[in-house]
Amino acid sequence: MKNTIAHRVADFLKNYPPFNEIGIKDLEALSQEIKIVYKVKDAVIFDEDEKAHAYFYVVHKGAVALTKKNDTDLVDLCDEGDIFGLRPLMANEDYKIGAKAYEESILYAIPIVEFRPFTNNHEGVANFLMESFASNTRNPYSIVRKGKLFQEGPEVTAAKPTSDLLDLQTVNYSKKLVSCSPNTTVKTIASRMTKKRVGAMLVLENKLPIGIITDKDLRNKIATGAFPISARAKDIMSAPVITYPTKMTMAQAQMAMMKSGISHLCLTVDGTPNTEAVGIVSKHDIMLELGNNPAVLMKAIKRAEKFKKIKKIRHNIMNLLKGYLEQNIPLTLISKIITELNDACIKQVIKISLEKLDGPPPVKFAWLAMGSQGRSEQLLHTDQDNALIFENVDEGQLQATKAYFLDLAKKVTKGLNEIGYEYCPAEMMASNPEWCLSLSEWKERTTHWITNPGKDQVLLSSIFFDYNRSYGDAELVGELTAHILSTTQKYPIFFVHLASGALQNPSPSGFFRSFLVEENGAHKDFFDLKRRALMPLVEGARVLVLSSQVKSINNTAERFEKLAELEPNNRELFLACSYATKALLKFRTKQGLLHNDSGRFIALDTLTKEEKIKLKRTFKTIKELQELIKIRFKVANLVG
Amino acid sequence: MIGFFKKRKKNFPDFWNRYEAQFEEKLPSDISKVRFVVLDTETTGFDYETDRILSIGALSLCDNSIAVNQSFEVFLDQYFYHPKNIEIHGIMQEEPKERITEIEALMRFLKYIGNSVLVAHHAGFDIKMINQALRRHGMPRLRNKVLDTSILYKRSLIKSPLLVPQEQYTLDQLAEKFDISTKDRHTALGDAYITAIAFMKIVERLRQSKNLTLKKLWR
Known part of the structure; x- marks a missing residue:
């Protein structure tokens, strides 16, 4: 009998390689045997050197990080539809890289025993897996799968940690070509390029590339009046097209562009203009691959x-x-x-x-x-x-x-x-x-x-x-905003309440200037950086700025800078506050990146002595700021 | 005199006795060792007396994973039939699906669930429907512990004066919150699947805020 869940699983898998090579009937039968696994964030799926599981995995929802010991960087990040943990399928040995949930994830565990027949009967499946396994990147098809990229803007792949070797990676190209025939009018071409948001269009005749039209051609040949707007593609195209094979590295692609002074490369089946055009690589695609700019x-x-x-x-x-x-x-x-x-x-x-x-x-x-x-x-x-x-x-x-x-x-x-x-x-x-x-x-x-x-x-x-x-x-x-400012002016008591709210945050340090940590809950013994250190600054800045009728400055550090400008006699304190805010924010961000969380709770024993001293220095500023607020808004009267 | 207080032993069928015997074993206290059976029923309506179960879908959840081939799905042959329900559930009597009698379905269901912890969305309804069916065949109520995802979800919400929880949360709302596709909505097993994913995510949220043990789940 048909199983609703197996059907659901198959329906997902059929969109992703190598499963797309398998017939839907077989896929449903296979789906019947899989396990659906829920992993909370940071849960380990398998460790490096762990004994191989009887399954390999597909990410259904969420993301999975592949990591190597002694290396803080990720080897790879697997997204929806990506496969990982292939080692047991290929070789009878322990895992060489670890995998853990980067976000809350749902995985499909595919039993290797059930899957093996497909690797024997489907060449495509076997090839995909071999390539996938060998290259360590999860999806060699991604280049092709990202076919839509040309139309929808280049896809950004997670930057590889091996950035120094990036030049040797195969270039990603857009497979869905935007093309026209030699007789297409310039007007049609221009409007299609605008619609598809691309900078170049191939001119094809019998699927073979005979020319290319770029933004530059339109500017140099039409806008200058050299050709009328009624001109056809064949009149203004640059020809012949410079073609390359699909298997080219980033470095080669860059070299090719520099050599010919062009911004788009046409890729064909065998690299000559005599075979079908399969893709286009733009300078922009390469820039994107190369960097985080x-x-x-x-x-x-x-x-x-x-x-x-x-x-x-x-x-x-x-x-x-x-x-x-x-x-x-x-x-x-x-x-x-x-x-x-x-x-x-x-x-x-x-x-x-x-x-x-x-x-x-x-x-x-x-x-x-x-x-x-x-x-x-x-x-x-x-x-x-x-x-x-x-x-x-x-x-x-x-x-x-x-x-x-x-x-x-x-x-x-x-x-x-x-x-x-x-x-x-x-x-x-x-x-x-x-x-x-x-x-x-x-x-x-x-x-x-x-x-x-x-x-x-x-x-x-x-x-x-x-x-x-x-x-x-x-x-x-x-x-x-104007309404809020004028209303607060009419009800100054509001500021007193806002100020008292700003003083409600628990103190960051105790009598002997030791850190105060959380006493219970999930974050017991952690230092709550947000509530104990950042919030007093944020809330202090807010009440001071609002009461000074300063409009449209939202950033806490900037607010303090503005306050320093407005009140020269408190200048030093406010500048110290601004500095403290930035230091704490940076600290929080670093902690967050380190642990892939919000950085709010800090395990004190992971900090260096220097970091602790830096943190403590900001606490002094916080105390002074709170004193100032207490006096200025006469909060003591209110809280008694 | 003592004999008077002794439970009167009725003559229940073997399959019931086998089911009941499993409850002598205590449940493990570690949540990751507990077997949960997440279920959903499709019925002819909402009246416990006159309406009947049309299908039961269930899946077994252990240590946050679901084995697809260990799921449970039966369609019942009910001569009692409300045409209006076909629209919602798409369960047609003519559809070439294997249909079994109510008693057969109950037998298979009891064997499947054993002493697991049952989970359902608005569990009260499904459990009562099943208990009614059991009663019609002269059997007592289910012995399993039951968890209701609609109640658990409410408990997982943060306590804040700014958030007024709704009285009820539908399965659709949960699916939206947890980003679960609702394409198999209104098939028993499809709904059970949505409930299962939501259940795991809710338990995780509860676990984050408290040191959760199984006992605390039905507090």
């Missing part, structure tokens, strides 16, 4: 048409961040660049989501990032906190308008989740009707918070008031 990543983000693509790019952003931190580049600069890139990712997610909806937004709207993201302090993947604000509409229209934006927000939050932002556990997301409001509703709500500053209201304000527009109409946001 913010400009290139930015371009890749803007070209991404699927959430999945953005997720891959975000892996690269993380690598970039790691590199910057290793090179000790100033944090201000790092966070600017990373924030820009993260922002671009969010924007692109919103753009993609908007296209998925039936119609354009009925009125103007803005997407707000709240919390750390709003303050541009989010360097690592953390939770998403966001809100949506839309233009006021008539009473009668409100429901329908809100429904539209909720639908949009659902798509966006799902997309953000897909690219690596966890859902906010407290549902502070625009997909929650409470956080998707019209301008006047927002005004009403913020007024309520400011005029009734209970514990919850202060907490909500402290999260919301760091909002930053990530997408949409600036005027809406500006109007809300």
Whole structure:
């Protein structure tokens, strides 16, 4: 009898090599025998030198990191549809690399006994596995599978740690060619190139490449008036085409481009123009492969048409961040660049989501990032906190308008989740009707918070008031900001509550300047860097800046710098605060990258003496800042 | 006098006695050693008296893994039949699926579950449906421990004054939260699969916040 789950498994596997070579009937029979394994983040699937399992694995959901001992870098990162743990299938020996869940993952474990017949009967399967195993990269087909890449913008593969040998890697090329015939008009060509977002188009005759048209040809030959707009492809194409075989390394491709002074290479079956064209390599593709360059990543983000693509790019952003931190580049600069890139990712997610909806937004709207993201302090993947604000509409229209934006927000939050932002556990997301409001509703709500500053209201304000527009109409946001500032001026008692909230955080150090660690819970004996050190600074900066009516500076370090400017007599303290914020943020980011988490909880025994001293130095600044807030807002009166 | 308090031994069929005998063994306290059976039933409706089970899907979960070939799926031959349900479940009587009698299904089900811990979404309903079927055939209720993913999920949410939990969470909502594809929704085994994945993720979230042992799961 047909098994629903086996069917479901087969339905997934059939999209990925080598399973795509197997008939669906056989695949369902095979799926019947597999095991579905759930792995929590960081759970070990197998260790280096562990005895071989009776299975090999396919990633269904999540990601798996392949690692080697004595090497902190990843050997490889396996994504959805990638296979790993092939050694037992190939050789009767122990694992040579370890595998552990990089994210929460669901794996399909394929029993080797059941699978072996397929390797014998299907040449494609055997070849794929051999190649896969030999090259240590999980998917030699990826080049081909990434066929869509030409149309959808180049795919970013996770940068290989062996970057010095990258030049020797085979080049990734786009297989889905954008091409035209010799008689296509220039106008059609130009509009297709625009639509497909490519910089070059091959001219094919009987599948053979006879010429190529690039942006440059259009500029030099049409825009100059040398040829009329009614010209045909054959009139303006560059010919003959310079062709190369598909098996070429990055270094070769670069050399070829330099040698001929061209930006696109045409790849054919045997490398001559007399065989079918199979792909195109652009300079841009190579740049992307070679490096982590913010400009290139930015371009890749803007070209991404699927959430999945953005997720891959975000892996690269993380690598970039790691590199910057290793090179000790100033944090201000790092966070600017990373924030820009993260922002671009969010924007692109919103753009993609908007296209998925039936119609354009009925009125103007803005997407707000709240919390750390709003303050541009989010360097690592953390939770998403966001809100949506839309233009006021008539009473009668409100429901329908809100429904539209909720639908949009659902798509966006799902997309953000897909690219690596966890859902906010407290549902502070625009997909929650409470956080998707019209301008006047927002005004009403913020007024309520400011005029009734209970514990919850202060907490909500402290999260919301760091909002930053990530997408949409600036005027809406500006109007809300002006409203909040003028309301807080009328109710100065609000600041007292906000200030007292800022002093509620537990102290970082004890009487003898020893670190205070968590006493219970999952993080017992860890130091809570966020709550004990960063939050007092963040919250202090917020209340001081709000009460000084400073608009549109969200970043904590920048806020302190601004305060230093406004209050020369406290200049030294504020600059120290700014410095402390940056130091702590950098520290947290490094810790987070090291452990692939948010970096919030720190095991003190892993720190060097120097690091501990650095940390402690910031605590002194925090204490001074808290004293200043206590006196300025007369908080003592309130908390008694 | 003592004999009066002794449980009156009824004459239950062998398969019931074999099932019941397994409960003499204690459950392991380590969660990773416990066998969970995640199940879902499709029924003709929601009335415990008049409605009947059309199919039972279940899978066995041990140490966070599911072996596909050890799943359980039966379709019942119920002369009792509500046409309106066909629309939801797509279980047609004419469909060439192997159909078995209710008693046969119960026999296979009891053998399958043994003394495992049962898990279902809104478990109360499925368990009561099965218990009603057992009663019709003169047998007592299921002896297994039962966990309800809708209740566990609520417990896994953070306690925050800013988050007001819903009264009920549907399986669709869970699937959305945990990014589980819902393409086999409304087949018993398909729903059981969604429930199983959600269950593992919920337990993990609970485990992160507390040192979870099996006992704490049904606290």
